[in-house]
Amino acid sequence: xxxxxxxxxxxxxxxxxxxxxxxxxxxxxxxxxxxxxxxxxxxxxxxxxxxxxxxxxxxxxxxxxxxxxxxxxxxxxxxxxxxxxxxxxxxxxxxxxxxxxxxxxxxxxxxxxxxxxxxxxxxxxxxxxxxxxxxxxxxxxxxxxxxxxxxxxxxxxxxxxxxxxxxxxxxxxxxxxxxxxxxxxxxxxxxxxxxxxxxxxxxxxxxxxxxxxxxxxxxxxxxxxxxxxxxxxxxxxxxxxxxxxxxxxxxxxxxxxxxxxxxxxxxxxxxxxxxxxxxxxxxxxxxxxxxxxxxxxxxxxxxxxxxxxxxxxxxxxxxxxxxxxxxxxxxxxxxxxxxxxxxxxx
Amino acid sequence: xxxxxxxxxxxxxxxxxxxxxxxxxxxxxxxxxxxxxxxxxxxxxxxxxxxxxxxxxxxxxxxxxxxxxxxxxxxxxxxxxxxxxxxxxxxxxxxxxxxxxxxxxxxxxxxxxxxxxxxxxxxxxxxxxxxxxxxxxxxxxxxxxxxxxxxxxxxxxxxxxxxxxxxxxxxxxxxxxxxxxxxxxxxxxxxxxxxxxxxxxxxxxxxxxxxxxxxxxxxxxxxxxxxxxxxxxxxxxxxxxxxxxxxxxxxxxxxxxxxxxxxxxxxxxxxxxxxxxxxxxxxxxxxxxxxxxxxxxxxxxxxxxxxxxxxxxxxxxxxxxxxxxxxxxxxxxxxxxxxxxxxxxx
DNA sequence: ATTTAGCACTCATTCACAGAGAGTGCTAAC
DNA sequence: GTTAGCACTCTCTGTGAATGAGTGCTAAAT
Numbered sequence: 001x002x003x004x005x006x007x008x009x010x011x012x013x014x015x016x017x018x019x020x021x022x023x024x025x026x027x028x029x030x031x032x033x034x035x036x037x038x039x040x041x042x043x044x045x046x047x048x049x050x051x052x053x054x055x056x057x058x059x060x061x062x063x064x065x066x067x068x069x070x071x072x073x074x075x076x077x078x079x080x081x082x083x084x085x086x087x088x089x090x091x092x093x094x095x096x097x098x099x100x101x102x103x104x105x106x107x108x109x110x111x112x113x114x115x116x117x118x119x120x121x122x123x124x125x126x127x128x129x130x131x132x133x134x135x136x137x138x139x140x141x142x143x144x145x146x147x148x149x150x151x152x153x154x155x156x157x158x159x160x161x162x163x164x165x166x167x168x169x170x171x172x173x174x175x176x177x178x179x180x181x182x183x184x185x186x187x188x189x190x191x192x193x194x195x196x197x198x199x200x201x202x203x204x205x206x207x208x209x210x211x212x213x214x215x216x217x218x219x220x221x222x223x224x225x226x227x228x229x230x231x232x233x234x235x236x237x238x239x240x241x242x243x244x245x246x247x248x249x250x251x252x253x254x255x256x257x258x259x260x261x262x263x264x265x266x267x268x269x270x271x272x273x274x275x276x277x278x279x280x281x282x283x284x285x286x287x288x289x290x291x292x293x294x295x296x297x298x299x300x301x302x303x304x305x306x307x308x309x310x311x312x313x314x315x316x317x318x319x320x321x322x323x324x325x326x327x328x329x330x331x332x333x334x335x336x337x338x339x340x341x342x343x344x345x346x
Numbered sequence: 347x348x349x350x351x352x353x354x355x356x357x358x359x360x361x362x363x364x365x366x367x368x369x370x371x372x373x374x375x376x377x378x379x380x381x382x383x384x385x386x387x388x389x390x391x392x393x394x395x396x397x398x399x400x401x402x403x404x405x406x407x408x409x410x411x412x413x414x415x416x417x418x419x420x421x422x423x424x425x426x427x428x429x430x431x432x433x434x435x436x437x438x439x440x441x442x443x444x445x446x447x448x449x450x451x452x453x454x455x456x457x458x459x460x461x462x463x464x465x466x467x468x469x470x471x472x473x474x475x476x477x478x479x480x481x482x483x484x485x486x487x488x489x490x491x492x493x494x495x496x497x498x499x500x501x502x503x504x505x506x507x508x509x510x511x512x513x514x515x516x517x518x519x520x521x522x523x524x525x526x527x528x529x530x531x532x533x534x535x536x537x538x539x540x541x542x543x544x545x546x547x548x549x550x551x552x553x554x555x556x557x558x559x560x561x562x563x564x565x566x567x568x569x570x571x572x573x574x575x576x577x578x579x580x581x582x583x584x585x586x587x588x589x590x591x592x593x594x595x596x597x598x599x600x601x602x603x604x605x606x607x608x609x610x611x612x613x614x615x616x617x618x619x620x621x622x623x624x625x626x627x628x629x630x631x632x633x634x635x636x637x638x639x640x641x642x643x644x645x646x647x648x649x650x651x652x653x654x655x656x657x658x659x660x661x662x663x664x665x666x667x668x669x670x671x672x673x674x675x676x677x678x679x680x681x682x683x684x685x686x687x688x689x690x691x692x
Numbered sequence: 693a694t695t696t697a698g699c700a701c702t703c704a705t706t707c708a709c710a711g712a713g714a715g716t717g718c719t720a721a722c
Numbered sequence: 723g724t725t726a727g728c729a730c731t732c733t734c735t736g737t738g739a740a741t742g743a744g745t746g747c748t749a750a751a752t
Contacts, residue, residue, distance in 0.1 A: 025744050040696050043745065061702040061744050102508050136486040140498040148502055152486040152494050158506040162448050236605065240598040248594070252586040255601070259582065371715050386725050389716065407715050407731040695752070702745075712735080722725075 002052075005037075009045050010054055011078040014066045018315050021243045023063030068280045068314065071292070075277050075318050082323030088117055092328055096335040103127060103155055103336065107232050110308065110332050115235025118321050120312030121258075122234035125268055127305045127336075132157060133187045139178045141171050149178070149222050153190060155340065161222050166214050174218070177209055194223045229306065231261045242313045244290065253287040268307040270295045275322055280314045292316050296329035300340045308332065348398075351383070355391050356400055357424040360412045364661050367589045369409030414626040414660065417638070421623050421664050428669030434463055438674055442681040449473060449501055449682065453578050456654065456678050461581025464667050466658030467604075468580035471614050473651045473682075478503060479533045485524045487517050495524070495568050499536060501686070507568050512560050520564070523555055540569045575652065577607045588659045590636065599633040614653040616641045621668055626660045638662050642675035646686045654678065 002010070009029065016024045026046060030039035046064055049055045054070035057063075066074065095113055096106075107124050114122035138150040142162075151159045165171065184201055185193060197219060206212045236258060245251050257263055267285060270276050276295045283293055288311065295309040308329050310321045348356070355375065362370045372392060376385035392410055395401045400416035403409075412420065441459055442452075453470050460468035479500045487493040488508075497505045511517065530547055531539060543565060552558045582604060591597050603609055613631060616622050622641045629639055634657065641655040654675050656667045 023744090027744075038696050039744095040698090041694085044695090047746075057745085059703055061746095062704080063744060135488050138484055138486070138496070140482040140484070142481050142498065142500055142502055146502065148498050148504060150484070150496055150498070150504060152488065152496070152506075154488055156488055156492065156494055156508040158494060158496060158504070160504040162502040237598050237601045240594050240601075246594060248586050248592060248597070251594070251597075252583050255583045255586075369715090373715075384725050385715095386727090387723085390724090393717075403716090405732055407717095408733080409715065693752100695750105697750080698748090700745105700747090702743105704741105704743090706741075707739085708737100710735100710737085712733105714731105714733085716729105716731075718729090719727090720725100721727095722723105 006045055006049060007078065009042060010049055010070065011074065011080075013046075013055070013064060014070060014074045014078070015080070017065055018317055021315060023058055023065050025063035028063070066315075068282070071279045071314055071318075072282075075279070079319040079322075082319045084320075084323050084327060088324070089327070091117065092331055096331050103157065103339070104230070104232075106332070106335060107306075108234075110328060111232045111234030113234070114308070114310065114324065114328055115233075115238060117324050118310050118312065118317070119235070119238055119241065120310050120316065120321065121236055121238050123258075123264060123268060123309045123311060124232040124234075125265065125307045126230035126232065127155065127157075127300070128229055131300075131303055132190050134185050134190060134193060135187075137178055137182045137185065139175060147171065147174065151190075154187075163218055163221055166217070169211060169214055173209055173211070173215070177205060177215060180205060180208060197223060229265065231264050233258065239291075239312070242315075244313050244315065250290070254291070257285070257287040267293065268295055268309050270297060270307055273297060273304070275326055277318065277322070290314055292318070294318070294321050294325055296325045298329045298333045298336065300333065300336045305333075305336065352391055352395060353424065355388060356395055356416065357420070357426075359392075359401070359410060360416060360420045360424070361426070363411055364663055367661060369404055369411050371409035374409070412661075414628070417625045417660055417664075418628075421625070425665040425668075428665045430666075430669050430673060434670070435673070437463065438677055442677050449503065449685070450576070450578075452678070452681060452685075453652075454580075456674060457578045457580030459580070460654070460656065460670065460674055461579075461584060463670050464656050464658065464663070465581070465584055465587065466656050466662065466667065467582055467584050469604075469610060469614060469655045469657060470578040470580075471611065471653045472576035472578065473501065473503075473646070474575055477646075477649060478536050480531050480536060480539060481533075483524055483528045483531065485521060493517065493520065497536075500533075509564055509567055512563070515557060515560055519555055519557070519561075523551060523561060526551060526554060543569060575611065577610050579604065585637075585658070588661075590659050590661065596636070600637070603631070603633040613639065614641055614655050616643060616653055619643060619650070621672055623664065623668070636660055638664070640664070640667050640671055642671045644675045644679045644682065646679065646682045651679075651682065 012029055012032065012035070013024045016028070026039040026042040029035060029042050030037070035042075046055060049070075050057065050064060053067060054073055055064040056067045058065060091113060095109055104126065107126060111122040111124045132153045132155050134151060135154045136152045138152070139147050140150065141147040145165045147163055147165070149161050149163055153159075165174065181197070181201065184204070185196065188196055202212075205215065209215055236255070239245050239254055240251060245254075263285070267283060274296070277292065278295070279292045281289050283289070283291070290313060291311055292314045293309055293311050294316075295307050297304050297307050299305050308325065310325055312321065358375055358378065358381070359370045362374070372385040372388040375381060375388050376383070381388075392401060396403070396410060399413060400419060401410040402413045404411060437459060441455055450472065453472060457468040457470045480497060481500045482498040484496040484498070485493050486496065491511045493509055493511070495507050495509055499505075511520065527543070527547065530550070531542065534542055548558075551561065555561055582601065585591050585600055586597060591600075609631070613629060620642070623638065624641070625638045627635050629635070629637070636659060637657055638660050639655055639657050640662075641653050643650050643653050645651050654671065656671055658667065
């Protein structure tokens with residue numbers, strides 16, 4: 001068990017290191033006003049803390065830096081109460097005061113402001129399609145054998161696919177099908193569309209449509225693209241300002257990871273409600289083993305909708321990032337919920 | 347005027363520097379088999395070439411590197427005939443053999459392959475909306491006071507906007523208006539929509555719609571967003587592999603520039619047909635003053651549609667990049683033209 | 693039993709300096 | 723006009739010394 005004094009020293013050291021990015025020595029700590037004991041005493045404590053795995057040295061006679069275990073302990077038990085300035089709160093409030101109807105724009109702006117306030121990279125996963133329901137299906141022919149199929153969801157989200165008609169299929173067949181689907185699929189969650197079609201509606205279609213087997217493929221191409229959520233970024237290159245990322249190769253592999261949306265998606269897809277902090281290797285991703293990721297979820301009417309995260313170096317201003325994220329995710333949820341209610345009490 | 351031998355030496359030197367990224371000295375050049383004269387002779391020639399502004403030194407006793415003027419001369423007069431391997435041609439052919447109906451996907455894939463083949467960054471401006479014509483306008487209400495307006499173009503391109511009805515306006519009013527617009531705007535180029543509406547159709551609308559002044563705002567919000575073309579990237583971080591970009595700050599400002607689509611848009615929007623090479627400061631953009639940009643345009647049925655570019659260090663493999671770009675842009679034009687024809691002979 | 697002062701020791705960092713190597717410019721000979 | 727030769731310049735590398743921050747340990751002080 002850690003003594004009061006050890007807790008105190010550990011906290012001071014980590015705060016100092018987060019601020020300075022330099023290994024912290026006993027003398028530097030002992031000089032602080034609120035430290036009453038000598039540097040020798042601190043040295044002894046530091047040695048103990050290192051033995052317990054909370055601290056590390058960069059070389060045998062250097063000052064200490066926090067280990068991942070140290071950061072973990074800090075985040076779980078030691079962090080200072082967060083301070084967010086009024087100005088920052090106004091920044092965020094302003095953002096949501098604006099009338100923005102496209103969900104995507106709200107989210108993009110949130111990412112931007114979050115990255116500006118933290119100076120780290122902000123990542124937001126677009127709303128999951130749970131409880132996003134089909135409002136309308138529309139087909140627009142654009143040539144003799146191609147057409148655009150448009151799906152409109154109750155959230156205002158629009159998707160479209162271009163399809164090609166197989167030889168011999170008439171446009172009117174497709175239109176007929178779309179009509180049938182429109183009747184039967186209205187208000188069905190997008191995630192359930194596919195199974196609903198192939199389980200329940202296939203039979204109806206077979207009765208009405210001549211070449212159902214050809215339709216089959218088209219239905220696939222319309223409803224199959226089980227796209228993962230869209231990923232929004234803010235401050236993609238902020239990591240470059242951190243002194244620990246002078247190494248071009250590290251930076252490159254991080255930036256490349258950002259482009260691989262499936263990886264980011266797995267990284268942020270969190271089951272947990274509330275704030276989740278993953279430190280360094282806890283992320284299980286080589287490219288960001290020196291980074292920490294703080295994830296929160298946002299929701300609509302209490303229903304989990306997506307994730308919002310901050311990615312920075314393990315030497316992160318955790319308390320600041322966490323409080324900003326907490327604040328922003330709640331405001332985002334409120335803004336989206338409000339918007340969503342006007343969609344549903346109709 | 348340059349002598350034959352000066353031309354030859356200049357070419358050798360630039361080729362060598364492009365390969366090695368190291369200043370090239372007289373001795374290194376004289377060692378080559380095809381060089382019959384001595385290093386002293388070369389030194390004299392190099393001094394002359396430097397005086398004429400084609401070469402520079404990094405310090406008083408270093409070898410020479412090409413100046414921007416040198417690169418310019420190289421590109422205009424000295425480059426070796428390009429060599430593209432069969433394998434690379436197959437790579438590109440494969441790309442366009444695939445059936446891809448969304449224009450955006452074709453373009454995205456082109457950017458990817460171009461960046462992989464050159465190891466630089468590929469940038470493509472999406473098709474300009476010239477000659478993209480409105481096919482269909484559709485309104486889908488999603489709550490009592492919001493609706494999604496969808497524009498479908500003849501190319502399969504789809505755009506959508508979410509609008510909010512002002513108090514007191516009925517949905518049916520909007521639907522009425524959309525119907526009128528649909529009749530009158532069909533096959534009008536997207537770029538002309540706005541002026542057409544406010545000049546010609548406004549009067550018609552005034553007759554049929556009660557609160558036209560309210561409509562006005564809505565029309566604005568639907569047709570105003572004069573969005574610039576979408577920008578597609580491939581190999582965004584490839585610049586990080588170049589030895590001259592070890593400096594994090596340079597990299598950061600380049601990568602940040604990529605995020606500012608309006609700047610990139612201005613950079614690539616080229617009037618010229620054919621291949622255009624801009625070297626270093628010729629780009630008039632501080633962030634990429636050490637980069638060259640090679641731009642080609644692609645077209646549909648001979649009509650200029652967008653730009654496709656490669657961005658790399660000024661020390662670029664110009665002949666390779668140019669030939670790949672030339673090849674790819676032509677194939678891209680063909681692929682899009684083919685696709686476009688099926689849209690129009692309907 | 694803690695705490696602290698003192699001290700030897702360890703590394704990283706900085707600096708100066710020397711030597712090597714690559715390259716130039718110039719001169720004089722070819 | 724070309725080339726060999728040479729003095730000179732500049733970078734780069736390595737070395738060794740000095741500096742300084744910091745540790746660990748021991749013994750004295752509290």
